[in-house]
Amino acid sequence: MDSTLVLPYAEVDPKSPVPLYHQIYLDLRQMIQNGIFAPGGMFPPEMEICHAYNVGRQTVRQAIARLVDDDLIERFAGRGTFVREQPSHTQFFLDRSFSQQMRELGRKPHSRTLSIEMGTVNAENIPTLQALKGQPCFLIERLRLGDEEPICHQTSTVLIERCPGIEGQDFTNQSLYEILSTQYHLIINRIDHVVRAVAADEYRADLLNVAEGSPLLFVGTTTYLDDGEIIEHSASYYRADRYEYSTTQTCCD
Amino acid sequence: MDSTLVLPYAEVDPKSPVPLYHQIYLDLRQMIQNGIFAPGGMFPPEMEICHAYNVGRQTVRQAIARLVDDDLIERFAGRGTFVREQPSHTQFFLDRSFSQQMRELGRKPHSRTLSIEMGTVNAENIPTLQALKGQPCFLIERLRLGDEEPICHQTSTVLIERCPGIEGQDFTNQSLYEILSTQYHLIINRIDHVVRAVAADEYRADLLNVAEGSPLLFVGTTTYLDDGEIIEHSASYYRADRYEYSTTQTCCD
DNA sequence: TGAAATGAAATGTTCGAACATTTTGATTAT
DNA sequence: ATAATCAAAATGTTCGAACATTTCATTTCA
Numbered sequence: 001m002d003s004t005l006v007l008p009y010a011e012v013d014p015k016s017p018v019p020l021y022h023q024i025y026l027d028l029r030q031m032i033q034n035g036i037f038a039p040g041g042m043f044p045p046e047m048e049i050c051h052a053y054n055v056g057r058q059t060v061r062q063a064i065a066r067l068v069d070d071d072l073i074e075r076f077a078g079r080g081t082f083v084r085e086q087p088s089h090t091q092f093f094l095d096r097s098f099s100q101q102m103r104e105l106g107r108k109p110h111s112r113t114l115s116i117e118m119g120t121v122n123a124e125n126i127p128t129l130q131a132l133k134g135q136p137c138f139l140i141e142r143l144r145l146g147d148e149e150p151i152c153h154q155t156s157t158v159l160i161e162r163c164p165g166i167e168g169q170d171f172t173n174q175s176l177y178e179i180l181s182t183q184y185h186l187i188i189n190r191i192d193h194v195v196r197a198v199a200a201d202e203y204r205a206d207l208l209n210v211a212e213g214s215p216l217l218f219v220g221t222t223t224y225l226d227d228g229e230i231i232e233h234s235a236s237y238y239r240a241d242r243y244e245y246s247t248t249q250t251c252c253d
Numbered sequence: 254m255d256s257t258l259v260l261p262y263a264e265v266d267p268k269s270p271v272p273l274y275h276q277i278y279l280d281l282r283q284m285i286q287n288g289i290f291a292p293g294g295m296f297p298p299e300m301e302i303c304h305a306y307n308v309g310r311q312t313v314r315q316a317i318a319r320l321v322d323d324d325l326i327e328r329f330a331g332r333g334t335f336v337r338e339q340p341s342h343t344q345f346f347l348d349r350s351f352s353q354q355m356r357e358l359g360r361k362p363h364s365r366t367l368s369i370e371m372g373t374v375n376a377e378n379i380p381t382l383q384a385l386k387g388q389p390c391f392l393i394e395r396l397r398l399g400d401e402e403p404i405c406h407q408t409s410t411v412l413i414e415r416c417p418g419i420e421g422q423d424f425t426n427q428s429l430y431e432i433l434s435t436q437y438h439l440i441i442n443r444i445d446h447v448v449r450a451v452a453a454d455e456y457r458a459d460l461l462n463v464a465e466g467s468p469l470l471f472v473g474t475t476t477y478l479d480d481g482e483i484i485e486h487s488a489s490y491y492r493a494d495r496y497e498y499s500t501t502q503t504c505c506d
Numbered sequence: 507t508g509a510a511a512t513g514a515a516a517t518g519t520t521c522g523a524a525c526a527t528t529t530t531g532a533t534t535a536t
Numbered sequence: 537a538t539a540a541t542c543a544a545a546a547t548g549t550t551c552g553a554a555c556a557t558t559t560c561a562t563t564t565c566a
Contacts, residue, residue, distance in 0.1 A: 017527095019549060045516060056551045061517095077517045078558030193500045197450040197470035197493035215468035215493075217450035240450035240468075247446045247500050272519060298546060309521045314547095330547045331528030 006036055007044060007052035020055055021062035028063060032072050032083055043073050043081035098144060098152065107146035114141040118167060121157060128192075128222045129157070129233055136160050138167050143207055144236075150208045151243055154236040162186060162231060180231065187226045194220040195245050198237070208239050215240045259289055260297060260305035273308055274315035281316060285325050285336055286438075296326050296334035351397060351405065360399035367394040371420060374410060381445075381475045382410070382486055389413050391420050396460055397489075403461045404496055407489040415439060415484060433484065440479045447473040448498050451490070461492050468493045 009031045012023040028049075037043055044052075049060045064081070067073045075081045102109035121137050123129040138160050144152040156176065160166055163184040180186045196218040205212040216237045223232040238245075262284045265276040281302075290296055297305070302313045317334070320326045328334045355362035374390050376382040390410050397405040409429065413419055416437040433439045449471040458465040469490045476485040491498075 014550095021549075047516085058552090059550060062549085075517065076559085078515080078560080080516055080559090190501060195448045195470070195498040197468040197491070199468050199493075213466070215450040215452050217448070238450075240452075245448040245498075248443055267520095274519075300546085311522090312520060315519085328547065329529080331530080331545080333529090333546055 006031070007049065009036070012053055012055075020053070021059045021066075024049070024053055024055070024060065025063035025066045028067060029070070029072060032067070037083045039083050039085045041083055043083050045080060102146040102151075107149075110145045110148065112143045112145065114143055116140050116167070118160075121159070126220070126233065126235075128220075128230070132159065132230060146242065149242070150239070152236050152238045153204050153207050154234060156232060156234040158232045159230060162225070162229065176232065186231060188223055188231070189226045189228075190224040192222045192224070193245075193247075194218075196220075197240075200237075204237050208237070210239060217243060217245060219245055259284070260302065262289070265306055265308075273306070274312045274319075277302070277306055277308070277313065278316040278319045281320060282323070282325060285320070290336045292336050292338045294336055296336050298333060355399040355404075360402075363398045363401065365396045365398065367396055369393050369420070371413075374412070379473070379486065379488075381473075381483070385412065385483060399495065402495070403492070405489050405491045406457050406460050407487060409485060409487040411485045412483060415478070415482065429485065439484060441476055441484070442479045442481075443477040445475045445477070446498075446500075447471075449473075450493075453490075457490050461490070463492060470496060470498060472498055 008024075009027045012020055012027065014020060016023065031037060046057055046060050046064070049064075050057055053060070064073070064075070068075060071084060073081055074084050099109040117139050119137060119139055121129055121132045121135045123133045136159075138158040140154075140156045140158070142154045142156070143150055144154060158166060158176065163180060163186060166179065166184070169179050169183065177188060180188065198216050198218045199213045200208065200210055200216045202212050204216065205214070208216070210216075217240055219236045219238065221232075221234045221236075222230060223234075225231050261277075262280045265273055265280065267273060269276065284290060299310055299313050299317070302317075303310055306313070317326070317328070321328060324337060326334050327337050352362040370392050372390060372392055374382055374385045374388045376386045389412075391413050393407075393409045393411070395407045395409070396403055397407060411419060411429065416433060416439060419432065419437070422432050422436065430441065433441065451469050451471045452466045453461065453463055453469050455465050457469065458467070461469070463469075470493055472489045472491065474485075474487045474489075475483060476487075478484050
């Protein structure tokens with residue numbers, strides 16, 4: 001009899017052509033996303049929702065089933081329904097897989113910034129960026145190390161149109177993806193990866209401390225926002241003996 | 254009143270602790286997977302299923318909802334329920350991406366078998382296969398070409414415990430994955446990929462027509478069945494100048 | 507005090523019934 | 537023959553009711 005105070009959020013209309021359970025689903029979802037119910041906390045029981053919207057239990061259960069399907073809430077027979085911690089959009093990105101892989105190998109990940117500058121997109125050798133040529137961007141060149149040994153040379157290009165002022169952010173403790181998500185509320189929708197084997201040129205051979213011409217693993221990523229716009233592109237060259245790229249393909253991709 | 258003849262496939266037990274709708278769901282799914290209902294064809298209407306299992310409509314609807322969720326059937330208000338063309342489990346695999354990529358580049362994919370033999374799992378250099386060392390398997394070594402130019406050297410190891418007699422199959426027109434799916438009804442659940450850059454050894458340099466020591470892209474795949482068992486492992490070495498590996502990471506993996 | 511029994515609350519399962527909506531095909535009227 | 541109408545069939549939505557099962561807190565008993 002507590003949360004009844006906040007239910008319903010918006011009224012529902014039984015005469016609307018859109019089913020009641022769907023109206024209720026939308027209303028409850030809105031409340032979850034607006035943080036009306038604390039993540040991890042209790043969600044109102046079925047009967048309470050029934051009374052709040054003045055509908056039958058079946059109808060409420062249909063709405064709730066969708067929320068469960070969306071991974072927004074979790075149910076336990078006998079215990080109740082709980083709001084799930086929002087699945088963070090920052091959970092997947094290349095930075096993390098590098099740091100993670102280093103830790104799995106028992107190495108301390110570390111990063112040394114070689115250069116940071118503002119500029120315009122230079123699309124040479126990068127077909128994906130052709131269309132964005134000349135747009136203002138933010139360039140970071142970094143050397144990534146594991147246990148102080150060089151493992152990767154990485155160049156990131158961040159389009160600044162959607163995140164002005166990003167050059168002033170601190171990248172030592174937060175990843176680029178965390179900053180995009182928390183500071184600019186930009187939602188990353190997709191990352192394309194391209195992996196190639198290349199021979200080390202003089203510059204990178206020197207940086208990575210390998211012989212010129214020895215094999216390097218090139219990993220190119222292009223990051224897309226919700227609306228399909230490119231927000232970032234990175235080119236990483238890994239020492240072949242220190243790094244491998246891995247993915248899992250599931251049946252239901 | 255036609256399909257009633259085949260329903261139910263197995264009897265359901267109302268006194269069982271497993272819910273009726275789940276028993277019915279399993280039974281119907283089994284029938285779909287065994288091809289009792291023609292793909293693309295009509296699925297029995299709700300009421301017919303109700304009578305066949307002697308249960309209420311709600312119960313049948315719960316079972317059906319799961320089948321819809323599994324993409325096994327499709328429903329249309331007023332028209333009926335239809336069996337979906339099976340989402341082919343052969344749709345995703347390395348073979349296809351090779352053939353596809355060749356076609357995208359305007360090259361004709363082609364494959365030359367270098368050796369086929371029965372043997373036991375030799376796990377040297379392959380940690381994933383350690384646990385399966387000594388198990389009987391089927392080994393294929395192939396050279397893959399695009400427009401008659403060598404592009405990839407591939408070695409496949411197929412565990413034969415789950416697919417006895419596979420060595421007698423014809424691999425020229427069907428992919429390994431098609432055979433596993435259609436002949437043995439084995440469902441592939443997951444494929445792990447590992448990508449590395451390596452230097453060409455003498456043997457492969459010769460086969461792929463490149464200089465010894467030049468970079469090659471190594472792609473290792475491990476294929477898992479529904480039950481988590483490994484069914485296949487492959488090691489492919491690609492010419493770095495003719496091939497690149499690509500994937501897409503989506504928000505909702 | 508500690509353990510067992512009880513009961514309330516929540517979700518899970520199942521039935522029956524009604525009415526709405528969509529589609530298809532048959533019937534009817536032009 | 538063609539078009540409009542209508543009825544039947546199928547899925548979609550919604551209510552009410554009951555009972556099962558799980559969990560948790562409270563009460564009771566040794």
